[in-house]
Amino acid sequence: MSSGAQDMPRWIDIGVVPVLNLCIALLAAGLVVALVGQSPIEVISALIKGALGTQRGLSYTLYYATTFIFTGLAVAVAFHAGLFNIGGEGQAMIGGLGASLLALWLAPHLSAWMVLPLMLVASMLFACVWALIPAYLQAYRGSHIVITTIMFNFLASSLLVYLLVNVLKPAGEMNVQSAVFADSAKLPGMHTALAWLGIEWPSSPLNLSVLLAIVASISVYLLLWKTRIGYQLRASGASQGAAVYAGITPQKQILIAMGVSGALAGMVAMNEVAGVHGKLLPDFVAGAGFTGIAVALMGRNHPVGIVLSSLLFGVIFQGGAEVAFEVKDFTKDMVVMLQGFIVLFSGAMAYAIAPLIARLYQRFARPAPAAEVAHG
Numbered sequence: 001m002s003s004g005a006q007d008m009p010r011w012i013d014i015g016v017v018p019v020l021n022l023c024i025a026l027l028a029a030g031l032v033v034a035l036v037g038q039s040p041i042e043v044i045s046a047l048i049k050g051a052l053g054t055q056r057g058l059s060y061t062l063y064y065a066t067t068f069i070f071t072g073l074a075v076a077v078a079f080h081a082g083l084f085n086i087g088g089e090g091q092a093m094i095g096g097l098g099a100s101l102l103a104l105w106l107a108p109h110l111s112a113w114m115v116l117p118l119m120l121v122a123s124m125l126f127a128c129v130w131a132l133i134p135a136y137l138q139a140y141r142g143s144h145i146v147i148t149t150i151m152f153n154f155l156a157s158s159l160l161v162y163l164l165v166n167v168l169k170p171a172g173e174m175n176v177q178s179a180v181f182a183d184s185a186k187l188p189g190m191h192t193a194l195a196w197l198g199i200e201w202p203s204s205p206l207n208l209s210v211l212l213a214i215v216a217s218i219s220v221y222l223l224l225w226k227t228r229i230g231y232q233l234r235a236s237g238a239s240q241g242a243a244v245y246a247g248i249t250p251q252k253q254i255l256i257a258m259g260v261s262g263a264l265a266g267m268v269a270m271n272e273v274a275g276v277h278g279k280l281l282p283d284f285v286a287g288a289g290f291t292g293i294a295v296a297l298m299g300r301n302h303p304v305g306i307v308l309s310s311l312l313f314g315v316i317f318q319g320g321a322e323v324a325f326e327v328k329d330f331t332k333d334m335v336v337m338l339q340g341f342i343v344l345f346s347g348a349m350a351y352a353i354a355p356l357i358a359r360l361y362q363r364f365a366r367p368a369p370a371a372e373v374a375h376g
Contacts, residue, residue: 008361013300017354018308021298024353025345029338036334043327043338050322051315057322059190059204065307065314066206066271069213071292072310073220074264076301078145080224081257082237087134087149088265089289090156091127095266096273097160098126100178100280103185103273104168112184119185119274120212124263130156131262132255139251145258153289161282168280178280187275207275212267217303223260233257265289294343316342 030040051061071088078085099119107115134148161176168178187208191201224230236243236253243250272284295313299305320335 008358010302012357012361013354017357018298018300018305020353020357021345022312022342025342028345029341032341033334033338038327038330038334043323043330046323046326047319047338048315049319050326051319056202056204057318059202059206060318061311061314062190062210063204063206063271063276063314064317065310066210066213067268067288068291068295068310068313069217069307070264070267070271071288072295072299072306073216073292073303074261074289075292075296076299076303076306077220077224077233077264078257078261079296079301080230080237081233081253082240083135083138083145083254083257083261085131085149085258085261086146086293087131087152087156087289088261088292089285089287090149090153091131091262091265092268092285092289093156093160094130095123095127095262096269096280096284097163098266099123099269099273100168100181103181104179107182107185110184112186115182115184116187116274120267120270123266123269123273125266127266128259128263131258131265135255135258138258139254145254157282160280164280164282176282181274181278185274186278187270189275205276207271209267209271209275212270213307216264216267217307220264221303229256265292298343313343 026044030044033040033043050057052058071092074088074091075085099122102119102122103115106118110118130152131149134143134145134152137143137148138145164176164178169176170179173179189203190206190208190210191203193208194201222230224234232243232248233253233256235246236248236250237257240250243253268285268288273280277284291313295306295309298312299307299309316339320339323330323338324332324335
């Protein structure tokens with residue numbers, strides 16, 4: 001939360017400020033686009049149209065946003081406990097490993113109604129356990145959570161590659177990947193689900209895990225702001241000294257926060273492994289764990305803000321790909337530059353504009369002085 005956020009309502013901090021930041025980011029990105037000899041209006045229009053202008057483009061945008069919601073929520077939960085979880089990437093990998101092992105083991109013998117919930121539980125449990133290791137080291141051994149979670153990303157990647165190459169890869173298969181899951185371990189695509197309701201929708205990677213993302217967002221909100229556990233977690237993150245004085249054990253809050261954070265990151269597996277690929281790949285996370293850090297910061301570590309910032313990142317990813325295809329002489333490198341400027345200004349400007357908005361709010365929202373009472 002920015003320095004000025006304490007002086008204005010929460011809805012301004014997580015709603016108005018990010019929108020203003022985005023407008024400034026688009027202006028800055030448009031200026032850079034003009035400097036490289038392109039039309040800002042044409043490029044931004046192509047980006048928005050590619051991401052939101054068609055059913056297929058919207059589906060891809062929501063597909064990207066689903067993954068970013070999971071990783072953004074994971075970062076936010078840890079952040080409220082005073083922890084900076086950089087390990088979402090590795091936790092998502094281990095979550096994918098857990099879901100895949102269960103799918104390969106049980107999917108040929110059970111129906112989807114049994115396999116898919118078990119895959120969700122396995123992905124969350126594996127990622128939770130993986131996150132609890134650096135949490136324990138932080139709570140009881142004094143290791144810094146940032147360092148350990150970064151290193152655990154490399155450990156998770158190495159472990160995943162080793163298992164794929166030496167254990168899970170089918171005999172005779174050249175690609176580093178597991179066997180294809182049975183149909184009961186594949187989460188239905190949104191176009192398939194809508195077809196059940198008689199609604200025609202184009203095929204895309206968007207799948208029913210988007211509903212899990214909505215449930216996860218609501219659950220995180222209720223956990224953090226409507227339960228005793230959430231209050232203790234936030235109190236510990238705000239001031240460990242005050243939390244101890246109030247009878248709260250900081251070590252316990254570290255374990256709870258990182259466990260929940262890891263479980264949320266593990267849910268990425270349902271979108272990518274079960275929903276899209278139908279098999280385990282070494283790079284299925286594709287940087288989403290690190291993107292979740294920016295998503296959480298831009299979303300002010302609030303579920304509503306995280307959903308909105310995830311949608312923004314989905315628009316940037318999908319729309320950027322369309323810009324490279326539609327706009328002549330606008331290369332992929334220029335797309336990356338455009339995406340970077342939008343992310344940079346949307347994130348960095350949050351801490352520059354929030355104090356100004358807070359001052360304006362205090363000026364115009366200050367109640368008028370009471371009228372003087374006449375005395376006879």
